[in-house]
Amino acid sequence: xxxxxxxxxxxxxxxxxxxxxxxxxxxxxxxxxxxxxxxKAKELRKYVEPLIxxxxxxxxxxxxxxxxxxxxxxxxxxxxxxxxxxxxxxxxGDRPGGYTRIIKLGIRPGDNGEKAMIELVDFNEVYGKSAAxxxxxxxxxxxxxxxxxxxxxxxxxxxxxxxxxxxDAEVVEEKAVTEAPAAEAPAQEAPKADDTASEAPAEEAx
Numbered sequence: 001x002x003x004x005x006x007x008x009x010x011x012x013x014x015x016x017x018x019x020x021x022x023x024x025x026x027x028x029x030x031x032x033x034x035x036x037x038x039x040k041a042k043e044l045r046k047y048v049e050p051l052i053x054x055x056x057x058x059x060x061x062x063x064x065x066x067x068x069x070x071x072x073x074x075x076x077x078x079x080x081x082x083x084x085x086x087x088x089x090x091x092x093g094d095r096p097g098g099y100t101r102i103i104k105l106g107i108r109p110g111d112n113g114e115k116a117m118i119e120l121v122d123f124n125e126v127y128g129k130s131a132a133x134x135x136x137x138x139x140x141x142x143x144x145x146x147x148x149x150x151x152x153x154x155x156x157x158x159x160x161x162x163x164x165x166x167x168d169a170e171v172v173e174e175k176a177v178t179e180a181p182a183a184e185a186p187a188q189e190a191p192k193a194d195d196t197a198s199e200a201p202a203e204e205a206x
Contacts, residue, residue: 008043021047026080028100029088033119041102041118051075052099055089091122 010017020040025048028034036044051074054067064085072081092099098121105115121127 008039010039010043022075022077024048025051026075026077028118028120029075029080029084032123033117035105035115035117037108038102038104038114038116041116044118045100045102047074049097049099052084052088052092053097055085056093088120088123092120095122 010020012020021044024034024036024040024044028044028048051071054071057067058064068081068085071084072078075081075084101119101121101124103117103119105117107113108115
């Protein structure tokens with residue numbers, strides 16, 4: 001029974017499985033990006049990332065040479081070991097783990113298997129440029145919600161002042177309208193005085 005056995009054997013015995021992962025790791029280090037099945041990519045990630053971490057242990061020459069031998073015992077490929085310690089190691093020095101990225105590529109037409117691309121994160125120029133560009137950009141300005149309430153308060157004050165001004169203008173107009181008929185009333189009474197004045201010379205003529 002295989003209760004609790006979480007290792008994916010990939011349908012192979014141990015020797016065949018070790019040889020497969022060793023070859024895939026060497027090709028990944030050499031080409032920085034390979035296409036395989038999703039199951040193999042997930043197992044390769046667990047296999048190759050501890051080997052990449054060994055390139056960081058460079059306190060002394062003895063430790064460096066020891067790590068060279070350890071990595072060579074897994075990869076069995078001198079050119080891949082040299083590439084790992086001279087090219088890959090210095091570039092991933094500041095990254096605290098997570099050196100690989102798996103991208104799903106859909107279904108393979110022949111056997112309906114899930115394809116995936118596994119790559120070294122620091123060697124992807126597309127994502128690297130976008131990340132560098134986002135770092136160089138100025139951060140977006142943040143606004144507080146309280147400012148909106150302050151704007152609302154100012155707008156309400158302005159509306160109140162405009163309403164009061166309109167009301168004052170209406171009151172002034174009403175006063176002007178009421179005063180105008182009062183001024184017209186004495187003007188209408190003035191001709192009566194003229195009539196009395198015209199009647200007085202007529203009486204004198206008699």
